[in-house]
Amino acid sequence: MKKKWISAISGLAVGVLASAVFFGDFSPKQPTSTASAKTNAEKVYVPFGKKDEYYLFASGGHSGQLFVYGVPSLRRIRTVPVFSLDSATGYGWDEHSKKMLGGYTWGDLHHPAFSETNGEYDGKYLFATDVANSRAAVLDLKTFTVKDIISVPNTSGPHCAAFVTENTEYLFLPTRFAVPLGNKYESLDDYSTKYRGVMSAVTFDEKAQKLHIAYQVALPPWSYDLSDAGKKISKDWAVITTYNTEEATTNLEINASKEDRDFIVLFNWKELEKMVKEGKYDIVDGQKVIFPEKQKGGIYLVPVAKSPHGVDVTPDGKRFIASGKLAPLLTVFSFEKAFKAIENKDFAGERNGIPILKYESVVEREVNPENALGPLHTQFDDKGMAYTTMFISSEVVKWDPNTGEVLDRVPVQYSPGHSVAAEGDTVSPDGKYLVSLNKLAKDSYLSVGPSHPESMQLIDISGKMEVIQSAPVDPEPHYGQMIKADKIKTINVYPKDESNPDAVYNQKDARIVRKGNEVHVYGIAMRSKFIFDAKAKRPDVIEVNEGDKVFVHLTNIDRDEDITHGFAINRYNLNIEVQPGQTNTVEFVADKAGTYPIYCTNFCSALHQEMTGYLLVKPKQ
Known part of the structure; x- marks a missing residue:
């Protein structure tokens, strides 16, 4: 009996050994996945029952809609109609939205911007503009619905808007197209004297949930491209890029790029606000309009390499960075230098009654990353490092605004326009993630015929930059903002409103x-x-x-x-x-x-x- 037991045990041992030989894994052991060694799939995977860490609100461009994504999954959560009809939700058919749309059936939604408190996104409201029909809208983030839309007189195409001041005192709406005030007919032969680019200062009444035009500024007849509000030491200031300072009226591809330099408009909204309080304005088409050639102060011009696109204020509020677009330059300007130049009247003449600051008195450095072409837009991480999209060379370049040193670069697919970083437009960006909003997708996804989707790519910026996720998106995301998910407090059910005469609850x-x-x-x-x-x-x-x-x-x-x-x-x-x-x-x-x-x-x-x-x-x- 004892021998049988020994024989059985021996047989079992041989079987186990044979299994180990044939099926065992004797390769060098790799460490199991950890937070610091996740695969790309693990970095973006959000399992059922969990939620994304961030909301990404991307402009829908000529769809007139707002696209809401989760980050890091890049799952599309919601399409919010803003300036266009939406039959799925009845937006544009119910009386409230029909009245807000004002008879328009489409829009070109640009540049969403969150309401801010002390330079931080507060998660309460989101503002957006319509380039096609010169409108501005506000959304309540408790319900992700539009509360008000206003038409903006004297302006045509608020492209470089909306941008919001540090405590949402104003959202500013500069215009892309110069037109005669009041949109009257005037010959293009009189363009330089009869046409204007207009910037509108809009306030938001949170209690009434209504937008109002506080005042406007009649700027020269140029195109105003992108803009940003100051922060901290520059919180009373804002900057706007311009092109076509040549004041060309045809074939702009050539004629609006003849000069080597255009301008950044640098303005102090507190001074403009003071002018309005003192009655230093004209009434045009029912609006209070400041004419810089009549009312001096508060607005200045900074020379910059021609046809710039983005201008972005660093999180500390000390610098503003212009992206060259046609010039391969990133130009870093100092607010403190600009303030000193204004104080010392260090001017190089004026245009249309607006003083021009001397370039060398304001510039801090020019940055020209090797072989990087078509810089468009810059975002920032938690360490203050800059990330600039390069449209022509199809990449994102990381660099140090303090020194100009290029730190990293990553290719994207393809031709990025804007980018958006986690809390990237605040005084304290999060780092972690950057989304490149690419203008072309080409061969990135399954073919759907000649018309392609756009492309959004998620980049991990916590260490060496790496593209970790890609998602198609409908035309056309011009800009976006990314906010911590826990800042937005939604409701699931509308509260009863017994004061509403149209409501029936029984x-x-x-x-x-x-x-x-x-x-x-x-x-x-x-x-x-x-x-x-x-x-x-x-x-x-x-x-x-x-x-x-x-x-x-x-x-x-x-x-x-x-x-x-x-x-x-x-x-x-x-x-x-x-x-x-x-x-x-x-x-x-x-x-x-x-x-x-x-x-x-x-x-x-x-x-x-x-x-x-x-x-x-x-x-x-």
């Missing part, structure tokens, strides 16, 4: 009221039915006469997270969304007699298909 209060040829429907949406008239034989039916003006005030009384209802009428070309707890209104004329099904467009329950009703339109006799 089923028995649903009713239809006729006022002449107006019909007001005070209805509710709930899983899984509409109630338009609680006392009617068929409470989910709206019956009107042909030609009636119909107002449907619909309240979603479901107060559970993510239970949104829609309201659409077949063949009436309308749809609106009603989020949990929200009351929304749609207005239309019942100009087609007949029978039209009503249905919920947002899936809300297992009986979603049954959430229907009818619009019955009696024909005229």
Whole structure:
């Protein structure tokens, strides 16, 4: 018996040894993955139940929309309609958004900017501008919805906006196109005397959630490209790049780049504010307009290499950096030197009544990274290092603003325009991540035909720069801002507003009221039915006469997270969304007699298909 046990044990041992020989891994052991040695996939993977560390808000350009991504995953979370219609949410069909859009059906959304407190993003509001139709908008980040849109007179194409001062005192909107004040007709032969580039100072009333134009400045008839507000020691100042200071009116590709230098506009908004308080302005098209040739002070010109694109203020507020675009130069200017030059009146003449500071009195250094071509835009990390996109050489270059030394560079695919760093436009950037917003994708993704998506690439900047993720994006991200996710405090359900006369929170209060040829429907949406008239034989039916003006005030009384209802009428070309707890209104004329099904467009329950009703339109006799 003992021998049998020994034999069995020996056999088992031989089997284990054989398995180890045939299946064992005798290669040198690699350390298991750690926080400091993650693969790229691990760096960007956000498992179910976890959330991204940052929100990225990217401008949607001529889509008129705002694209919201999570970082580091680069998963697209939401598309927020701002200046364009959106049938999925009914934006532009409900009365609030329809009125805000003012009859426009598209826009060109540029350069989103967060509200700030002490130079830090506060996560409360986001501002954006429409280059196509000269508008500005504000979004409430509790709901990711637009609260106000204003049209900006005397201006055409606020491209280098919005940029926000350190405590959101103002957002400034300089214009890309010079036009006659009041948008009147004037011959281009009189361009230099009759046309103006206008900068608008806009304030935001947080309580009323409304934007207002405080004043405007009638600048020379140049194109104003990009801009930034000062920080800390320069917090009362701001800078704007210009091109076409040649004042060309045709073939700008050649004629707007003849001179070796253009200008950066350097202005003190506190001084301009003081001028307005003292009445030193003219009224033009209903706006208070400062004319620099009449009111001296507060605005200066700094010479810079021709056709610059970006101008960016360092986190410490001591410098502003211009990117050459046509010149391979990055020019570092000193605010302190500029202040001293202004104090000493160290001027090299003037243009259009605005003093020109001597270049050598303001410049700190010129930086020309070897073989780096087409510098456009600069962001910063937590150590104050600069990251500049190079459009022509398709790369991002890291360099030290204190010395001009090039520290690192990484290729991107392809032709980057703007970039956005984590909290990169604040007084205390986070470092960690930079997203390159590339103008061309070319062969990066599966082909979808001749029209390609754009490309966003996530770069790990915590050590040596490395591209760790790539995502396609719809046209066209001009700029973005990246904010810590925990700074944004959203709501899941709209609070009850008993003061709203259009709201209905109790089923028995649903009713239809006729006022002449107006019909007001005070209805509710709930899983899984509409109630338009609680006392009617068929409470989910709206019956009107042909030609009636119909107002449907619909309240979603479901107060559970993510239970949104829609309201659409077949063949009436309308749809609106009603989020949990929200009351929304749609207005239309019942100009087609007949029978039209009503249905919920947002899936809300297992009986979603049954959430229907009818619009019955009696024909005229």
